[in-house]
Amino acid sequence: MSSERITKKLTFKTFRFNAETDFLPYFKTYEMEVGKDELVLDILNRIKWEFDGSFSYRRSCRHGICGSCSIKVNGKPVLSCKQNVWELVDIFETDTLLLEPQSRKRVVKDMIIDKKDFWQKHAELKPYLVAEIDEHPKEEIKVSPHEAEQLLEADYCIQCGNCYYACPVVEVNENYFGPAQFAKAYRFNADVRDNAKRERLEKVREMGPGVWDCVKCFECAEACPKDVDPIGKITKLHNQIFEEGLAQDNVATRHAVGFKHSIVKHGLLDEGELVRYSEGTLGVMKHLPEAVAMFKKGKIVMPWNMPKSKNLDEIKTLVKSSSKVKF
Amino acid sequence: MAKLKYALYTGCTARESTPELLMSTLAVAKKLDIELVLLDEASCCGASHLQDFDDFLSLVLNARNICYAEKQELDMVTICNTCQLNTVMTKERLDGDEDLKSQVNEKLAEVGLEYKGTSSVRHFLYAIIDDYGLDRLAEKVVKPLDDFNIAAFYGCHNIRPSHLHRKHNAVERDVGEGGGEEGFEKVELMSKYNSGENPYNPTSLDRIIDALRGKSVDYESKNKCCGFHADLQAPHTAHKLTGTALLDAIDNNADMMVTPCPLCHLNMDVKQDSVAKEMGRDIKLPILHLPQLIGLALGIDPQELGLQHNVSEPTFV
Numbered sequence: 001m002s003s004e005r006i007t008k009k010l011t012f013k014t015f016r017f018n019a020e021t022d023f024l025p026y027f028k029t030y031e032m033e034v035g036k037d038e039l040v041l042d043i044l045n046r047i048k049w050e051f052d053g054s055f056s057y058r059r060s061c062r063h064g065i066c067g068s069c070s071i072k073v074n075g076k077p078v079l080s081c082k083q084n085v086w087e088l089v090d091i092f093e094t095d096t097l098l099l100e101p102q103s104r105k106r107v108v109k110d111m112i113i114d115k116k117d118f119w120q121k122h123a124e125l126k127p128y129l130v131a132e133i134d135e136h137p138k139e140e141i142k143v144s145p146h147e148a149e150q151l152l153e154a155d156y157c158i159q160c161g162n163c164y165y166a167c168p169v170v171e172v173n174e175n176y177f178g179p180a181q182f183a184k185a186y187r188f189n190a191d192v193r194d195n196a197k198r199e200r201l202e203k204v205r206e207m208g209p210g211v212w213d214c215v216k217c218f219e220c221a222e223a224c225p226k227d228v229d230p231i232g233k234i235t236k237l238h239n240q241i242f243e244e245g246l247a248q249d250n251v252a253t254r255h256a257v258g259f260k261h262s263i264v265k266h267g268l269l270d271e272g273e274l275v276r277y278s279e280g281t282l283g284v285m286k287h288l289p290e291a292v293a294m295f296k297k298g299k300i301v302m303p304w305n306m307p308k309s310k311n312l313d314e315i316k317t318l319v320k321s322s323s324k325v326k327f
Numbered sequence: 328m329a330k331l332k333y334a335l336y337t338g339c340t341a342r343e344s345t346p347e348l349l350m351s352t353l354a355v356a357k358k359l360d361i362e363l364v365l366l367d368e369a370s371c372c373g374a375s376h377l378q379d380f381d382d383f384l385s386l387v388l389n390a391r392n393i394c395y396a397e398k399q400e401l402d403m404v405t406i407c408n409t410c411q412l413n414t415v416m417t418k419e420r421l422d423g424d425e426d427l428k429s430q431v432n433e434k435l436a437e438v439g440l441e442y443k444g445t446s447s448v449r450h451f452l453y454a455i456i457d458d459y460g461l462d463r464l465a466e467k468v469v470k471p472l473d474d475f476n477i478a479a480f481y482g483c484h485n486i487r488p489s490h491l492h493r494k495h496n497a498v499e500r501d502v503g504e505g506g507g508e509e510g511f512e513k514v515e516l517m518s519k520y521n522s523g524e525n526p527y528n529p530t531s532l533d534r535i536i537d538a539l540r541g542k543s544v545d546y547e548s549k550n551k552c553c554g555f556h557a558d559l560q561a562p563h564t565a566h567k568l569t570g571t572a573l574l575d576a577i578d579n580n581a582d583m584m585v586t587p588c589p590l591c592h593l594n595m596d597v598k599q600d601s602v603a604k605e606m607g608r609d610i611k612l613p614i615l616h617l618p619q620l621i622g623l624a625l626g627i628d629p630q631e632l633g634l635q636h637n638v639s640e641p642t643f644v
Contacts, residue, residue, distance in 0.1 A: 074527065074528075075527060075547065076527040091525045091527060091528055092527070092528050093528070168551065168552050168554070168568055169557075169561075169564055172563070172564050172567040172568065173561070173563075173564050207560060207561075208561075212557075212560045212561070213557055213560065213561045213564060214556075214557070215552050215554050215555075215556050215557045215561075215564065215565070215568065216375050216483070216484075216556040216557075217483040217487065217551075217552035218483055218484070218487035218488050219483075219487065219552070221487065221488045222487045222488055222489060222526050229488075235378060235379060235382070238379035238380070239379065239380075239382060242380055242381075250560075251559050251560050252559070252560035253380075255376060255559050255560060256376045256377065256379045256380040257380050259371060259373055259374065259376055259377040259380070260377060260380065260381060260384065262371065263370055263371050263373075263377070263388065267369075267370040267371070268339045268342060268343075268370065268371050269339040269343075269371040269374065271339065271340070271343050271344055275559065278559050279559065289600070289601075290597055290598065290600075290601065293597065293600075293638050294344065294597060294638065297635070297636050297637070297638050298346065298635070298636050299343075299344045299345065299346070299597075299636060299638070300343075300344070301342075301343045301344075307342045307343070309367065309368055309369060309370050310367040310368040311368045311438075313438075314368075314391070314438035314440070315370050315388070315391075317437055317438055318384075318387050318388065318391065318434055318435070318437070318438060319384060319388075321434055321437055322383055322384045322387040322434045323381050323383075323384045324381070324383070325380055325381040325384075327380065
């Protein structure tokens with residue numbers, strides 16, 4: 001095998017902007033030969049060192065722990081120091097890659113963004129252990145292996161923001177806490193030494209900022225470089241809200257519970273009844289124009305024609321014996 | 328080649344608000360000589376909401392659905408992205424955790440069923456690509472779609488989380504000798520020779536459009552979320568996400584949009600007026616279910632494909 005270094009000639013279209021001096025952002029392209037082991041962080045360094053010393057980006061540990069070097073490449077959130085460049089060429093089937101900050105509207109300079117909202121929302125959910133600590137303990141606080149496992153992967157978060165800036169809800173609802181924040185709330189809620197579980201749940205159950213506004217797109221799980229699976233933790237928070245008896249009677253909770261009512265009655269979901277039950281008899285009126293349009297096109301099943309699953313008895317039995325959660 | 332045969336889990340929408348999805352699926356299967364056995368015993372999958380309330384119940388119900396495919400020794404196909412995700416999430420958890428599997432089977436035993444894990448679960452779209460084959464599909468085209476710019480809208484639950492998608496939707500293909508060195512070369516070969524797609528650059532729908540000789544639209548929103556799951560509790564969020572995707576397709580000259588997910592279809596097709604109000608722009612774009620698009624190219628009668636049920640009227644037919 002040849003010892004010659006194999007490289008690919010790649011073009012990097014790079015977002016440039018200085019909030020202090022520029023009126024509009026612009027793109028600069030840099031061409032370079034890239035070896036198969038080079039990472040996105042190597043490219044950022046080379047742009048700064050070989051092309052333009054004014055190019056700015058955050059970096060620190062270089063081994064996937066500090067969480068400071070995240071950007072987006074062709075729309076894919078990446079932790080620069082872990083993402084191989086050739087792999088991106090393979091995914092996007094192109095030799096031109098677009099380097100962008102995590103969020104264009106939050107840019108301070110080039111790849112550097114203002115993460116103020118990210119940290120503020122973190123702080124609101126008390127991302128730390130709330131416990132009465134004996135300053136002179138006689139023995140350690142015992143946590144069993146099983147109890148420790150309940151943190152799941154939530155403890156691995158490095159707060160890089162990949163999930164937060166990939167979340168489409170954060171993009172359109174500035175009050176929404178965001179996936180990293182929920183994962184952190186779960187991390188401490190799942191800790192047996194912590195005493196602020198209910199306090200956190202009272203915050204994350206609110207409509208608007210809370211977990212009910214999640215659209216379940218799994219962008220967060222896909223974006224995470226540490227496999228924290230934030231949406232999995234959002235589901236756990238939903239579960240905790242019901243388990244702790246903190247579920248308010250609103251359209252979101254009724255929407256989740258309504259599925260059970262429908263399934264026990266028909267096996268299938270009664271779509272019309274789910275909307276009516278979730279919204280309430282008055283609230284459902286706002287869906288009238290769409291309901292009429294659907295009715296005209298034969299898209300609404302009348303209650304007397306509602307299809308039912310075969311062997312519905314089995315489903316009734318299973319719902320009765322398997323369902324333990326109360327609302 | 329042996330006749331293809333699957334157990335079809337229709338999900339709820341295909342039996343209620345999107346009857347055209349079931350009609351067109353059955354019509355296309357008949358035309359391609361694929362046998363679909365309807366799983367009439369199946370219940371709702373919980374649509375990613377039931378598990379927020381009662382996770383264990385959701386597991387038991389989804390496992391029961393799979394049991395009925397297993398009983399007939401058939402692989403399951405789905406026609407809804409969310410049914411697909413909920414079913415494979417259940418399968419993944421039960422296949423990887425003997426304790427959980429026996430807890431679920433304890434319940435299923437009460438009704439004389441047992442989950443074994445013997446049937447695969449795939450969206451029908453991938454069965455068409457991997458088992459039927461795009462070349463064979465292309466040969467069947469009698470009305471090429473070459474006059475149309477078609478925007479593929481993938482729907483989250485068929486592409487994310489990708490580890491589940493790659494494991495269940497994609498078929499492992501033998502890439503032959505010379506798989507290359509460990510590492511990069513191997514990755515390259517995998518993505519070229521099986522149907523696994525990357526959530527940041529999905530291609531399956533575009534490849535189908537290509538086989539039907541349409542022009543696929545290149546636009547950023549193709550792999551984004553329509554917001555369906557927050558429709559009731561956060562309508563502004565949902566409308567904005569649906570609107571952003573629709574306008575992106577329109578601004579890139581789409582004549583129509585196609586989706587494999589009936590939930591995306593409901594948002595894109597039925598809600599165009601309220602979404603237009605939210606976005607402050609007119610929105611008129613015909614939205615087709617994937618089997619409706621395939622059916623048109625195969626020369627199937629539009630009535631049989633249920634086009635009369637689409638709210639965004641496909642005036643081009």
